[in-house]
Amino acid sequence: MKYSLLFISIVLSIQSFATCNNFITPSNLGSHIENKVLKIYVSPNGDDDNDGSQDCPYKTLNRAHAQLVYLEPTLRSNFKSTSLLKNVQVILGNGLYTYTGSDPNGTGKTALTWTFSLPNKFTYISGNSNNLGQVTFVGRDAENYTFMRIVRSSRANTNKEEQNLVFRHFTVTGFREGINITGANGSDDNVKMAVSNDELPAADVRLYNLGFLNLGRAHNSGSLPSHAAVYVALTKKVSIKNSSFLIMSNSSACPDLTRSNPSECTFQGSGDRGTYGLHAVYVNKAEGVVIEGNSFHAIYGRETVKLRDGSHNAIIKNNRFRDNTTAISDQFCKHAGEPGVQCTSELDYAYAMECPSKNITISDNTIDYIRTGAYRKTLIFDSASDNKSACVAHGSKELVNKCIERCKLSNNGLGSTNLANLCDNADPLSAQCQ
Numbered sequence: 553m554k555y556s557l558l559f560i561s562i563v564l565s566i567q568s569f570a571t572c573n574n575f576i577t578p579s580n581l582g583s584h585i586e587n588k589v590l591k592i593y594v595s596p597n598g599d600d601d602n603d604g605s606q607d608c609p610y611k612t613l614n615r616a617h618a619q620l621v622y623l624e625p626t627l628r629s630n631f632k633s634t635s636l637l638k639n640v641q642v643i644l645g646n647g648l649y650t651y652t653g654s655d656p657n658g659t660g661k662t663a664l665t666w667t668f669s670l671p672n673k674f675t676y677i678s679g680n681s682n683n684l685g686q687v688t689f690v691g692r693d694a695e696n697y698t699f700m701r702i703v704r705s706s707r708a709n710t711n712k713e714e715q716n717l718v719f720r721h722f723t724v725t726g727f728r729e730g731i732n733i734t735g736a737n738g739s740d741d742n743v744k745m746a747v748s749n750d751e752l753p754a755a756d757v758r759l760y761n762l763g764f765l766n767l768g769r770a771h772n773s774g775s776l777p778s779h780a781a782v783y784v785a786l787t788k789k790v791s792i793k794n795s796s797f798l799i800m801s802n803s804s805a806c807p808d809l810t811r812s813n814p815s816e817c818t819f820q821g822s823g824d825r826g827t828y829g830l831h832a833v834y835v836n837k838a839e840g841v842v843i844e845g846n847s848f849h850a851i852y853g854r855e856t857v858k859l860r861d862g863s864h865n866a867i868i869k870n871n872r873f874r875d876n877t878t879a880i881s882d883q884f885c886k887h888a889g890e891p892g893v894q895c896t897s898e899l900d901y902a903y904a905m906e907c908p909s910k911n912i913t914i915s916d917n918t919i920d921y922i923r924t925g926a927y928r929k930t931l932i933f934d935s936a937s938d939n940k941s942a943c944v945a946h947g948s949k950e951l952v953n954k955c956i957e958r959c960k961l962s963n964n965g966l967g968s969t970n971l972a973n974l975c976d977n978a979d980p981l982s983a984q985c986q
Contacts (some may be wrong), residue, residue, distance in 0.1 A: 667706065
């Protein structure tokens with residue numbers, strides 16, 4: 553009898569192994585495409601040694617991405633222009649995906665760098681439920697980590713090739729920062745002014761129905777302050793829609809909605825209270841960014857949504873700002889220590905380092921409560937407050953005169969203060985915006 557049971561056990565083990573060993577390879581890729589869709593499954597209960605099927609999912613999104621990168625050359629060569637493949641889907645099972653990691657040198661690390669993309673085909677990375685919180689990536693014990701950095705594929709043929717990525721229906725919590733989207737082959741902030749707007753690569757990256765909860769130094773095990781939940785730079789065509797941004801803080805005085813001293817939660821500069829420079833969405837020299845239908849609540853930093861350096865054609869509408877600092881800003885002033893690269897805008901001042909953003913549409917937003925006194929009820933201010941004197945001394949009058957034509961504001965619930973607060977309300981020339 554015991555030999556029979558042993559035999560059955562061995563057979564079941566072999567069958568189980570065989571079932572989870574149907575790996576997708578370049579040679580059998582076609583057989584894994586069903587109804588013109590290639591699907592890869594991930595679950596907290598999965599195993600990265602599995603084959604990524606529905607019955608045998610991977611355990612991590614990192615493993616799913618690695619599989620797609622492995623298949624990318626074949627997908628590009630065999631399916632780019634055919635109707636055999638409609639899209640690629642990475643389906644995330646419900647539960648907690650926990651990341652850990654150390655950063656003893658305080659350099660800042662990334663849990664996942666996403667490079668996979670296909671021309672003419674969308675890739676969906678989706679939770680399997682519309683309810684936020686069902687699929688959650690947790691990074692509290694990932695010291696100084698950003699959850700994800702999205703950069704262009706090294707196989708992209710030209711800057712005009714769009715990435716066609718849709719991330720939706722999951723929550724990111726406990727990380728230092730959420731999602732970083734950078735173009736120009738992943739180049740960072742330090743070379744932004746060397747790239748003209750005409751050279752910015754296309755993206756078409758969409759962040760839909762996401763949750764960003766408890767991000768920043770106050771919620772992460774690391775010591776580095778956070779810059780943004782979502783950072784977009786050196787690219788075009790990024791959409792952030794119907795997402796929730798709740799409680800971001802770099803200060804231990806402001807870890808939650810009950811904060812004991814609200815004054816500690818305003819921007820205070822660097823150091824232990826370094827809330828200065830913290831934003832929900834930071835757009836840096838990126839064109840055509842759409843920020844729509846989002847909720848921003850308790851962002852204990854500076855401007856909730858920040859545009860910088862020629863982030864033209866931005867659309868910011870139907871958002872709700874509650875218990876934050878200034879809702880929206882546009883910054884373009886020189887900062888000390890930046891390289892002396894000439895500004896690329898028509899405002900060719902010798903001092904110019906960055907450019908104002910043009911053709912911004914800001915409409916139908918709701919501001920329930922703005923916390924800081926100086927900028928209370930301010931929808932948008934212009935220029936960097938720490939460099940106002942430099943802007944005023946070097947041609948700010950011309951810039952202020954352009955503010956009405958640069959921005960289109962309507963129905964934001966601030967009445968006649970809309971235009972008065974379009975430019976920095978601490979700037980003595982701001983009255984010319986009325």
